[in-house]
Amino acid sequence: MTTSTRVMRPSAYELFSPITMQRVEQHYEGEYRSLKSGGFFESATRSLITRPAIGSRATMVGNLSYRTIMQSMPRQTTTAAAGFVDPRVSFSRLVLQRFKEDPLVPKPFHRIPISLEAYHAPPPTFQECPKEVWDGSTEERLCTNTRPTSSDTVANQCFQSMRRVDTFFQTAYSTVAVEEPIHGNLMRVDIHDPEAFNNAFWQPSDIRVHCGDVDSSVFGQPLAGNPEVIVHEFGHAVTYYSSNLDYMRQSGAINESLSDVFAITEKQHQAGVRAGAADASWNIGEHLIAGAAAGDSLRSMSHPGTGFRGHSIIGDDDQVGLMSEYHGDQEPVDRAHDYGGVHKYSGIGNHAFYLAAIRDGGPSWERMGKIWHLALKMSQHDASFFDFARETIKASKDLGFGEPIAHIVAKAWSDVGVLSCLSGGVALEVPQQESEGWCW
């Protein structure tokens, strides 16, 4: 269990650390005028300003935040015609405003623990989920199942990624990404979304993924065009509709890590590579970071902290891969501190998965992916790394993979410092408490 009992339910589950994004915002704070003349900020801000007219027609609770934004803006800006943007208004501040806790976020789901019988029930036959891509600025529907292509290239790429996600979750994990009991299982992504700007996120309140157009001096391509981003975000939906791990500190880091696990297993599944193969990729968001001195990925599961290095604006990837480097319990759990480092410490879970998967050597989605997915289903919402590690070892056995696989899983968690190994040769048992040694 984490040390705090406060349950963190943010309004958005993000792709990338807000701490890193703050570096972008700070970088641009003094250059707002020049950027504005470049057009991007102007059009993005304009769409943010004109959005309330759309919001007033919509019924989605998420639009409340637009009203909040409007109320916080200088009057001359809110009444200005499109084309005029008050330079005193910091775009980044408006975006941050959007992330404040939304009181209308629906009550969280806690569908655990599930019975193993239910988990082992025969998988339903594949049935394509309804999927839609919308333009988040104009509220125009761009792609649907019956009209999968549009004149918008990013929308088309996004829709293809959504098809992959849908097929993958159903066939590999026998689940659908969005399992919304009231509104059905519609998968929706809003692209060109000014809310998301330099990020992407799953937002439970409006049951959709938001993808921004991103700043080209940081990102090499639109986020919605990258399949790993789409899998990562819908992975947050899978987590949300299962144990809904609290988005703070250790449970939040596991929440983030699971989205990367889903993304990497889908990527390797698509490429048809085994985890042990030399050409298996362990990079999340490959080719997304532009202009770094080294690395061009959001994150590396094989070498946490090396996704990107020496970027003139966002600096270095700050992920860690060892429990000895975990200090999340001392960090505040607000967005300015990445909810206690959920994107930083997810590297610990990511690296454990990587180690387990390469030692298993087979297709990562066939054994390790299923183990991690069942562990998610069996976890409590406030699971610590230790709790989750235990669940993966139990899942190895419950899925019938046997002692050798359970050993591989246990050793991976031991190597990242979540479990401790005191001596060798003792029969494998699932430790009950964190203080108990872990031996084999």
Ligand SMILES: [Zn+2]
């Ligand atoms: Zn995320």
